[in-house]
Amino acid sequence: xxxxxxxxxxxxxCPSFDAGAPALPRVAGAADFKMxxxxxxxxVPCAFVxxxxxxxxxxxxxxxxxxxxxxxxxxxxxxxxxxxxRGQASATTLHDLRAELxxxxxxxxxxxxxxxxxxxxxxxxxxxxxxxxxRFEFGAPxxxxxxxxWEEGMLAALPKLQTVHINVDVIEPIAQPLxxxxxxxxxxxxxxxxxx
Numbered sequence: 500x501x502x503x504x505x506x507x508x509x510x511x512x513c514p515s516f517d518a519g520a521p522a523l524p525r526v527a528g529a530a531d532f533k534m535x536x537x538x539x540x541x542x543v544p545c546a547f548v549x550x551x552x553x554x555x556x557x558x559x560x561x562x563x564x565x566x567x568x569x570x571x572x573x574x575x576x577x578x579x580x581x582x583x584x585r586g587q588a589s590a591t592t593l594h595d596l597r598a599e600l601x602x603x604x605x606x607x608x609x610x611x612x613x614x615x616x617x618x619x620x621x622x623x624x625x626x627x628x629x630x631x632x633x634r635f636e637f638g639a640p641x642x643x644x645x646x647x648x649w650e651e652g653m654l655a656a657l658p659k660l661q662t663v664h665i666n667v668d669v670i671e672p673i674a675q676p677l678x679x680x681x682x683x684x685x686x687x688x689x690x691x692x693x694x695x
Contacts, residue, residue, distance in 0.1 A: 500550070500570050500572060500609055500613070500639060501610070502528040502548045502550065502572070503528065504609045504610070505548045505574075505604070505609065506526050506527065506528055506548050508603055508607060508609070509526045509546060509548070509574065509603055510524060511603075512599075512603035513526075513596075513599040513600065513602075515544050515595070515596055515599055516546050516599075524541075525541050525542055525543075525544065525545040525546065526545065526546045526547075526548070527541065527545075527546075527547055527548075528547065528548045529547045529575075530550070531549065532547070532549055532575055532632075532634070535547050536577075536625060536630065536632065541577070543578055543630070544576060544577065544578050544592070544596065545577050546574050546575065546576045546577075547575045548572060548573070548574055549572065549573045549574075550571075551571035551572055551573055551636065552571060553568055553569070553570050553571070554568060554569045554571065554638075555568040555643065563645050563650070564643055564647060564648040565642065565644060566642065566643040567640065567641075567642055567643075568640070568641055568642070568643055569638040569639065569640050569641075570613070570638065570639050571619060571636060571637065571638045571639075572636075572637055572638075572639075573634045573635065573637070574600055574604075574635045574637065575624065575632060575633070575634045575635075576593075576596055576632070576633050576635070577630050577632055578593070578631045578633070579630070580626065580627065580628065580629055580631045581628065584628050586626050589626075590631070593621075597621065600635055601618065604616045604618075604637055605617065605618060608639075609639060612641050612642075613639040613640065613641045614639065614640040614641065615639075616638065617637065617638055617639075617640075618635070618636075618637055619636040619638050620635075621633060621634060621635045621636065622636075659693075659694040660693050661691065661692065661693055661694060662689070662691045662692075662693070663688075663689070663693065664687070664688075664689045665687065665688040665689070666684045667684065667685055667686050667687065667688070668680040668681065668682065668683060668684055668685060669685050
């Protein structure tokens with residue numbers, strides 16, 4: 500999933516993160532949380548959209564690509580924790596931030612291939628005298644289909660079917676003492692220009 504779509508959604512619909520202040524963005528993306536606390540200095544509260552794992556199910560078909568998958572991502576929020584080292588004040592703010600995230604994301608379809616986003620849970624990542632870092636996890640169900648795989652492109656590259664020639668060896672030939680099929684062709688059918 501494209502992180503920039505989620506970032507734009509949060510900037511637009513979460514008042515705590517940038518709504519009405521696009522010149523001072525407080526929502527960004529990152530590939531991994533490990534580097535974020537040390538390298539990024541956004542005004543708090545702020546959020547980082549981070550991709551998580553994909554969870555594909557086994558294929559539903561033996562001869563084509565048909566898999567359901569949930570593509571997960573996290574919204575990691577940073578809150579000011581200077582007023583209360585225990586984190587009680589910051590934890591109280593989490594409830595309101597979660598409500599904003601739900602209002603912005605739940606049921607939203609980031610692209611046509613996805614079903615509506617659902618909530619998958621949350622957990623504390625880090626707490627110190629300055630910041631509380633909390634992760635909210637979301638998932639977007641989608642289906643991996645034939646157009647996503649190799650086979651559909653390969654089949655599209657094949658030449659169009661132009662001619663069919665059918666030899667018919669009937670099971671019960673007329674005026675024959677032995678039952679068929681006997682290896683003799685009783686009649687033929689030929690069709691041409693099938694894809695003009």
